[in-house]
Each structure stands twice: as structure tokens, then as C-alpha cells.
């Protein structure tokens with residue numbers, strides 16, 4: 473018997489696609505990369521060049537896919553990444569601020585805007 477998939481509570485993640493983040497745990501701890509994808513339903517993110525796994529790719533000549541081993545980024549739990557502030561060069565928390573009537577995210581440490 474198959475278990476029904478539990479609905480995952482949706483959260484607003486503290487990071488979004490394109491953010492520069494630093495990994496705070498795991499084998500890539502300390503690694504900095506850009507968020508390639510946010511999987512909000514799983515609270516996970518894919519960070520460029522981080523948490524690489526090797527996946528076997530079956531050849532599929534019809535689709536022009538060569539078989540072999542591919543290195544791809546595996547999703548990382550969003551709790552394991554922090555926004556990396558390029559201004560103070562530290563992992564930081566963000567706060568929301570209103571600048572010129574626009575909601576922006578700023579570094580809690582130095583006050584620089586995260587969204588360029």
C-alpha cells in the first residue's frame with residue numbers, strides 16, 4: 473500500500489532565486505553560491521555548485537542524451553543556507569525595509585540592500 477503524500481506546509485523562504493548564499497552545514501559548509509532554484513513546497517533550495525551529487529544518466533539516443541555520470545546539484549534544506557552579504561562579506565540575516573515606498577531586503581549587519 474502506498475502512503476499518501478503528506479501536504480507540506482508552504483513557507484516563504486528567506487532566500488530566493490538569484491540570492492547569494494552561504495552554506496552553514498554539511499560537506500559544503502562555507503561554500504558560497506547563487507540560488508539557482510527555490511523549491512518552496514519542500515523548503516529546499518538548489519545552490520549553484522553546492523551539494524553536488526553524481527547521477528547516472530541512461531543513454532537515450534532518441535533524445536540525444538549520452539549516457540554516463542552527470543554531476544548535478546542536489547537540493548539543500550533552506551535552513552542550511554544563509555544569505556551572504558557581499559557588502560560586509562558575511563553570512564547575514566535580512567530585514568525588510570521600505571526605501572522610496574518599495575519593500576527591499578537589507579543586510580541586518582551593514583544595512584546594505586540585498587536586492588541589487
Ligand SMILES: [Zn+2]
Pocket residue numbers: 557558559560561564579580581582583584
Ligand atoms: Zn552586510
